Amino acid sequence: MSQDGVALETSLGYLLKEAASALRAAMEDALRPLGLTVTQYACLELLAQCPGLSGSELARGAFVTRQSMNVLLQAMERDGYVTRPAEAPVGKVLPTRLAPDGRRILEKASAEVRAVEVRMLEGMTATEQSATFAALRSMVDSLRADGT
Amino acid sequence: MSQDGVALETSLGYLLKEAASALRAAMEDALRPLGLTVTQYACLELLAQCPGLSGSELARGAFVTRQSMNVLLQAMERDGYVTRPAEAPVGKVLPTRLAPDGRRILEKASAEVRAVEVRMLEGMTATEQSATFAALRSMVDSLRADGT
DNA sequence: TGACTCATGTCAGTATCCTGACATACCGTT
DNA sequence: AACGGTATGTCAGGATACTGACATGAGTCA
Numbered sequence: 101m102s103q104d105g106v107a108l109e110t111s112l113g114y115l116l117k118e119a120a121s122a123l124r125a126a127m128e129d130a131l132r133p134l135g136l137t138v139t140q141y142a143c144l145e146l147l148a149q150c151p152g153l154s155g156s157e158l159a160r161g162a163f164v165t166r167q168s169m170n171v172l173l174q175a176m177e178r179d180g181y182v183t184r185p186a187e188a189p190v191g192k193v194l195p196t197r198l199a200p201d202g203r204r205i206l207e208k209a210s211a212e213v214r215a216v217e218v219r220m221l222e223g224m225t226a227t228e229q230s231a232t233f234a235a236l237r238s239m240v241d242s243l244r245a246d247g248t
Numbered sequence: 249m250s251q252d253g254v255a256l257e258t259s260l261g262y263l264l265k266e267a268a269s270a271l272r273a274a275m276e277d278a279l280r281p282l283g284l285t286v287t288q289y290a291c292l293e294l295l296a297q298c299p300g301l302s303g304s305e306l307a308r309g310a311f312v313t314r315q316s317m318n319v320l321l322q323a324m325e326r327d328g329y330v331t332r333p334a335e336a337p338v339g340k341v342l343p344t345r346l347a348p349d350g351r352r353i354l355e356k357a358s359a360e361v362r363a364v365e366v367r368m369l370e371g372m373t374a375t376e377q378s379a380t381f382a383a384l385r386s387m388v389d390s391l392r393a394d395g396t
Numbered sequence: 397t398g399a400c401t402c403a404t405g406t407c408a409g410t411a412t413c414c415t416g417a418c419a420t421a422c423c424g425t426t
Numbered sequence: 427a428a429c430g431g432t433a434t435g436t437c438a439g440g441a442t443a444c445t446g447a448c449a450t451g452a453g454t455c456a
Contacts, residue, residue: 112381113271113365119384120268121311122391123261137412156434163269168413170435191421192434217261220387228383233260235380236267239368243270285442304404316443318406339451340404 116239123220130212134205139164139172140181141213144198144206147182152195181205264387271368278360282353287312287320288329289361292346292354295330300343329353 127138136144142162146153153161159169173196176182181202184194198206221229275286284292290310294301301309307317321344324330329350332342346354369377 111365112369112377112384113275113361115381115384115388116264116268116271117311119387119391120264122388123264126391127261139412154434163265164412165414166435167415167437171412188421188435192419193421194435213261216391217259219393220390221260222390223386224383228379229260231376232380232383233263235372235376235383236260236263238371239267240263240270242368242370243267243274243364245367287442302404312442313444314404315406315445319442336405336451340449341451342405 123216126216126220127213130216131209134209134212136205136209139168140176141206141209143169143172143176144181144202144209147196147198148203148206151197154193154195158196176202271364274364274368275361278364279357282357282360284353284357287316288324289354289357291317291320291324292329292350292357295344295346296351296354299345302341302343306344324350 124138127141131138131141139162143158146158146161150157155169155173156166158173159166162169164172173182173184177184179201180199182196183199184196188194224232272286275289279286279289287310291306294306294309298305303317303321304314306321307314310317312320321330321332325332327349328347330344331347332344336342372380
């Protein structure tokens, strides 16, 4: 191993990617025993908080395209985790809801993920956490400003 | 659109993913005119700072597998951006270095990416930036502690 | 020296996600 | 009522990254 990180690690962007990568890996490890991917978990969590979300809304919330979310929803419907009406009650929107099995597995998954997040925040004071929260939100807003 | 973000957006993990997603999208937009992907840019930047890195080391630095980095390096070698010896001078490690064309395009790419990062940090004081830096590093360290 | 462990490069197969495209349904204005 | 703009769900194709596996070379230790 040569010397790693001379100037790149001084970049907030690089560190942001590193943190997100580490968090994703930790979540994958935590969710693997349950047979869930991170995207599937995000989808279930979104549905628990906002029942009846459309596929496109779920896609935006999970940061994937609506096409990817569509195949994911079909699989989760087949597995009995979510339910969608066969036909759209209004327009083309197919409102998705948690099935009992989905609610059950989400409960376990949520506990695992919460443990990961707690571990991630250990050593940070509440003040530091809220400061980081504000900083990240500021970054998101600034980046979205022009990128549309 | 139903109501979005009730509790999920209060999660630092979710916000971290959102920020990383926004940053990646902004970087993709900035690098697309140059015909570079974010991973390719990361690879070039790593090589500029640490010439002679092996494929595996580059993979770790860019947060991809060494297999993915390998195909990426083959393409970049074909495009004349990097050079690798035909045979390993020692062991199996193939030290990679920037070619003149790679150094040239990296110069342009680096300017674009720097502009994105500047935009991302607008509205944050230097104190807030370094506090966020410390917080992200703390998260990475905590997550890596057990995940091995 | 020989056995063991680890890291690297590479090949093959698979999975995941994305881009492009189309038809349909709502909403606004004219 | 008719139109254009927007949003949704879906299909097809391709790009990208990953997992699994193998052989090779270096380092360690008995």
